[in-house]
Every structure is written in C-alpha cells, then in structure tokens.
Amino acid sequence: MDSYVGVKRVLQTPGRVIEKTFTLSSGAKLPIVGLGTYRIRGEQLIYNVLDAALAAGYRSIDTATVYENEADIGNALQKLLPKYNLKREDIFITSKLAPFDQGGHRVVKAVSRSLEKLKLDYLDLYLIHWPGVANIDVSDKRNAELRFESWVELEKIHYHGEGTLKSIGVSNYTAQHLEELLDVCDVPPVINQIEFHPHYRQNDNLYKLCEKSNVLLQAYSPLGGSNSAYVLDEHPVNHVADIYQKTSAQVLLRWALQCGYAIIPKSVNPGRIVDNCDLDFTLSKEHFKMISNISYRKKYAWDPLPVM
C-alpha cells in the first residue's frame, strides 16, 4: 500500500489542504477534500450543511441519484454561490449513475435528470455508482455487458455532449472490473471511488492498476461510514489524536490522504464539517504506521467482489 502515490505529491506542495487539487487524467482539477452527502436529505438541512461547508472552504460536493438530494443541493447552490461570491466553475460537483439506470438506453436520461435536479449545465464528474445492475443477480454476466454499455454512453456524452460531463469515472470497481474496462474503453475512468478506512483497505492489485492507468482512488466512508464509531474508537487513532491535539476524525482523514487517497467525509454537524477539512498537519512515519497497523478488518459498505 505504501507504493500507491495518488494525492501524496499534491500533499507536499505548499498551501492549505482544503485548497489543494489533483489534476485528473481528463485535465480537470479535483479538490482532494470534498463533502460527502449520503443520507443528508431535506431542503433546510442541505442548505445548512452546504452553507457551513462553503464557509469552511469546501469546493467539492459528492452526491448521487440514489441519495435523492440532488434537487435540494441544486436549490441550495443557487442561493449559496452568490452568498460566497462563487461562480459555477469555482465548485466541483460529482454525481453518479444509479444501478437502476445501468445499460446504454437509460444513461442519457439519467444524466439529464441529474443536471436538471442540480440546476446545472454540466457535471464536473459523473461516476458509474456500482458495477452491478439493479434487479439482476450479481452472478449474471449481463452485469458486465450492461455496465460496459453504460460506459460507452458516458464516453459519447463526454466527447460530444457539449461539455455536460467534464470527467467520467467509476465507483466500487474491483481490480477485475477496472481491468476489464481499461482493456476496451476509449476514455479511461479518471477515478475509482471506493470504501477506504483502517478497517477496510483495498488489495495491491487495485493500487498497482490505478497507479499504472492514472486512475485516482477516492476514499468514501473515510471515517467508517455509519459504523464510524468503531473506527473512531480505535485506541491507536485516539492515541495519535492526543499527541497531535487533533480529533480522531482528523487523524483518520489525514491518514487517508497520506495513503494517497482523495477524501469525501460527510457530516451534518457544522463544527465537524470545519474540523474535517482542517488537515494541515503531517502524521510522522511512526504515527502513520500506528494507524496502518490496526489489524481489525471489516467491510461496512456494499461489497462489489461477487458482481460479475
């Protein structure tokens, strides 16, 4: 895992972490820290969360069709961008193709729906959310066929869609899913968004493949997702947090960055939103290793391994 470079070089450049960007293979600049929005719903809550995030300096927001919050995010951005004197191009918005929209013929409509709800002319990044297809058994070969059809449609929109998808990528792809795609695609995915925290690391094959193919890894659930209490309560995490006078969440997030991952922590709490992007400190080799050495293994989110 130490060999995966990812955002490591960006971390070494001067400036605040929240302002740092990674140049994707499409040429677009992805902020290495973004705001996750899974399970954040409701107009007022979304407005408050985005207000706190933009004030803190976040410029990247991660959403998805299945989060059912795109419309509320769109409404909030319409009010908040002028408040912070921001233009559309100052922020980076990611959304995702739902498993029920997989397959060539549904993609164009799915992208239009996301754009309409978000009230945007373009998305900075659009991901295939999951390698599988809704209502098809994970062992069915049609998963592979349909997700490739989806990719071909995304390539077309990316090439010919008047700039409506600036970059395209994938999420929850195993090394095998990614290799299959890289072997046949015209436009390679710019990122693979995957679960990553001390209890769940990816295998070396995926790191090597991403490194070789210039696919950035972006960590979702960097705090452990809905099981964050288990990861935050790890003794080494609290111990290191005490040494650096940081919160346990900050230690986990900084560790993920130092592992080479871009991160998208989620919180509805304004104080935590601020803390989670205040990552201007460096874990020494010794303390980085203490977190890396946590041996407990558990995957908390959905597992793509069985998906054909």
Ligand SMILES: NC(=O)c1ccc[n+]([C@@H]2O[C@H](COP(=O)([O-])OP(=O)(O)OC[C@H]3O[C@@H](n4cnc5c(N)ncnc54)[C@H](OP(=O)(O)O)[C@@H]3O)[C@@H](O)[C@H]2O)c1
């Ligand atoms: N592509 C995919 O399949 C996929 C899957 C899952 C997630 N994601 C994306 O990744 C984002 C992040 O992942 P996630 O939402 O699963 O989990 P996460 O960011 O790892 O953790 C969120 C949990 O940690 C709590 N938390 C946040 N900051 C904290 C802090 N400073 N101290 C203590 N607790 C804190 C949150 O509670 P409060 O909100 O109460 O603070 C929430 O319960 C998602 O929101 C979504 O955008 C993508």
